[in-house]
Amino acid sequence: xxxxxxxxxxxxxxxxxxxVGLDPDIxxxxxxxxxxxxxxxxxxxxxxxATADLVCAFKPQIAYFAAQxxxxxxxxxxxxxxxxxxxxxxxxxxxxxxxxSTAANYAVEAFDRFAADAVTVxxxxxTDSVEPFFAAGGGVIxxxxxxxxxxxxxxxxxxxxxxLFVRVAEMISQQWTQLGDCGLVVGATYPNELAQVRTVVxxxxxxxxxxxxxxxxxxxxRLHGSRPDGHGLIVNSSRAVLYASRGDDFADAARxxxxxxRRSCSPA
Amino acid sequence: xxxxxxxxxxxxxxxxxxxVGLDPDIxxxxxxxxxxxxxxxxxxxxxxxATADLVCAFKPQIAYFAAQxxxxxxxxxxxxxxxxxxxxxxxxxxxxxxxxSTAANYAVEAFDRFAADAVTVxxxxxTDSVEPFFAAGGGVIxxxxxxxxxxxxxxxxxxxxxxLFVRVAEMISQQWTQLGDCGLVVGATYPNELAQVRTVVxxxxxxxxxxxxxxxxxxxxRLHGSRPDGHGLIVNSSRAVLYASRGDDFADAARxxxxxxRRSCSPA
Numbered sequence: 248x249x250x251x252x253x254x255x256x257x258x259x260x261x262x263x264x265x266x267v268g269l270d271p272d273i274x275x276x277x278x279x280x281x282x283x284x285x286x287x288x289x290x291x292x293x294x295x296x297a298t299a300d301l302v303c304a305f306k307p308q309i310a311y312f313a314a315q316x317x318x319x320x321x322x323x324x325x326x327x328x329x330x331x332x333x334x335x336x337x338x339x340x341x342x343x344x345x346x347x348s349t350a351a352n353y354a355v356e357a358f359d360r361f362a363a364d365a366v367t368v369x370x371x372x373x374t375d376s377v378e379p380f381f382a383a384g385g386g387v388i389x390x391x392x393x394x395x396x397x398x399x400x401x402x403x404x405x406x407x408x409x410x411l412f413v414r415v416a417e418m419i420s421q422q423w424t425q426l427g428d429c430g431l432v433v434g435a436t437y438p439n440e441l442a443q444v445r446t447v448v449x450x451x452x453x454x455x456x457x458x459x460x461x462x463x464x465x466x467x468x469r470l471h472g473s474r475p476d477g478h479g480l481i482v483n484s485s486r487a488v489l490y491a492s493r494g495d496d497f498a499d500a501a502r503x504x505x506x507x508x509r510r511s512c513s514p515a
Numbered sequence: 516x517x518x519x520x521x522x523x524x525x526x527x528x529x530x531x532x533x534x535v536g537l538d539p540d541i542x543x544x545x546x547x548x549x550x551x552x553x554x555x556x557x558x559x560x561x562x563x564x565a566t567a568d569l570v571c572a573f574k575p576q577i578a579y580f581a582a583q584x585x586x587x588x589x590x591x592x593x594x595x596x597x598x599x600x601x602x603x604x605x606x607x608x609x610x611x612x613x614x615x616s617t618a619a620n621y622a623v624e625a626f627d628r629f630a631a632d633a634v635t636v637x638x639x640x641x642t643d644s645v646e647p648f649f650a651a652g653g654g655v656i657x658x659x660x661x662x663x664x665x666x667x668x669x670x671x672x673x674x675x676x677x678x679l680f681v682r683v684a685e686m687i688s689q690q691w692t693q694l695g696d697c698g699l700v701v702g703a704t705y706p707n708e709l710a711q712v713r714t715v716v717x718x719x720x721x722x723x724x725x726x727x728x729x730x731x732x733x734x735x736x737r738l739h740g741s742r743p744d745g746h747g748l749i750v751n752s753s754r755a756v757l758y759a760s761r762g763d764d765f766a767d768a769a770r771x772x773x774x775x776x777r778r779s780c781s782p783a
Contacts, residue, residue, distance in 0.1 A: 270616070318584070344637050352581065356578065360581070371658060373668030373670070374668055395614040397641030397643030397644055400638075404682060405675055407673055411679070
């Protein structure tokens, strides 16, 4: 079953558009994990167990694991999610972007090594650069409009009458959809642009980072970005959930924040 | 000593613009390595030993290691290069692109874990997305014009009278140079565009993939892309060098191809 089919199931199973991002920062997690050799995996798996019935997806951010030499722990987390929560979608946030045989190796990384349903990619190298991901049978989520101030530098350049990010939305919705299951990334900090992208891409799923710690509003995201049925969104919150508390109640606190965010970003 | 200073030294030390790319493909390397648990590192280190006096840089492509769960072997290779060939520049080809704390983690990966002098990055997220790499003191090489046919999809879009890749060259040469040591990537398959980028970026180093197996000409690259002193280029060849022979003579064959490419792409 492909990424889009699994995502529709996940939205319906938990009535949720929420995605919990797994960005394990040793300086912010409870100390009992920070001092353990396998503590990153143990912390993330406790977060997964506390929130799995509230989400449509989990999204590990590979940079946090790479900086800690913790790829093996990321494999453990991914295997845990796939075996214990088979209805929840697993998105590897890696923003890969390369060509030919290099992209094929990144597809092995995402879909074989980490068993992801989908991987985030950077569109700058064009459609042929993402073909190896589709050829491997995985889902591809292309960066369209990012939530950082510097996102304007290129994404807001006028490209024949519309901003570049709209051209990217057109490329994904017109070309990438011919190759396989795909979606887009649009930051929560620009709700009007989220609405603009929704009109371009029809019912494609939109992954929305920037809710919570980055200041985006989950309600605004739902109002501007959801499909008529209230789904169509993968609304990510990472730090606000993971680090809701650093005490022994960290899992309960994470669940409370996740539940509140789920209510704001999901259909009533 | 920063990336640009070390690169000038490396150009002069070996009179070479050649960079050997380390893209270890188990299906193409001599069988005695493919069957060894540490074979990827052993193969790459033999290539390094066979070519180190002919190059200005080595450039491991991290995707090939990630697909094989071989990050520890990549660490070994990088440590070997830094300790045995301290005058040669080490570039981690990772094409990272993310924001804030995520980018800071990728900087740890590139500069601490793998001890690289510089890392390749994707410019789509804008200048603030690369600040953490500069803040960590490393060099940053931004994708400008890629060698694949699909590179046209976005990079050739008209962005206010010039193609988008020229806007990227302007952003790097005007903004990124204020932040630290940087360069650009321009594929060898477009020599006229390489000349166009050279006029925009002055003396900045240009990393040029696509020579050899991808069909680009080292002579054309030198003619269109070098600075007046004949340097300014990091001309990468990966497969043509690494897989010059699969027999016991693989190291001698790699050296012969590297030497021939060096002569074509370097000052006389």
